[in-house]
Amino acid sequence: MKHDLKNIQESIDNLFAVQQQILDKLNNIQVSEALNFDGSFDNTADDNMLHINNDADLDIVEDKLTKEHTFRNKVVLELSRLTGSSMSETVRKIMQKLFTDNFLANYSYIGFKGKKQFSTLQTCRVIFESIRKMRQYKDVSDIEIEKPLKNWMAQSSARIKKTMEKSSISDKS
Known part of the structure; x- marks a missing residue:
């Protein structure tokens, strides 16, 4: 039995x-x-626009996210496909898709150390929406998303430094 x-x-x-x-x-x-209801999102200029490298890029994306609901929905859906095996991996994939480390070096989640505040941006809200659209993260708290997001942002300068060290080593070879 x-x-x-x-x-x-x-x-x-x-x-x-x-x-x-x-x-x-x-x-x-x-x-x-x-x-794909009005064209492929993956290969449009909008996709390239999503890799934010400076404040001008950010202003354009923030404006589109605020005014164009179709664009916002497409971005949320596209980012919701970047599911990782953990919250940290998911946040990393999304942040790598959206931002360069050089851009993130000027921001902190709540604006500490004279940096600009990230938490008030539409792109931040879109990140939260897209993560909650993922089945395994639909009921997570803000804190569970914020922690890896803050860590990823805080490490942007270290990633830049590491990349520069790697390139200088390869230049010497």
Whole structure:
């Protein structure tokens, strides 16, 4: 009897896993259709615009996110595809897609040390929306998103320094 229950539980677990895979695939199809209803998002100028390198780029994106709801929805859907195995990995993927380290070096989440405040930007809100659109993170608190976001931003200067050191080493070779 105990063995039968264990087999039934394993079967249920397997069915649940298959069902989750089907739901993920359906969600990806819906995302793809939403992104392609007026042209592919992946290969448009909008996608290039999303790699923010300076305040001028930021102003353009912030303006579009505020005024163009279709653009905002496309960005949220596109970023929601960047799911990682952990919250930190998810935040890293999103931040790498949106910003350069040189840009982030001038910002902190709440504006400490004379840096500009990131938490009030529309792009910050879009990051939160896109993460909550991901099935495994739909119920996470702000703090669970903020912590890896703050860490990623705080390490931007270190990543720049590391990149410069690598390039100077390769230049000497």
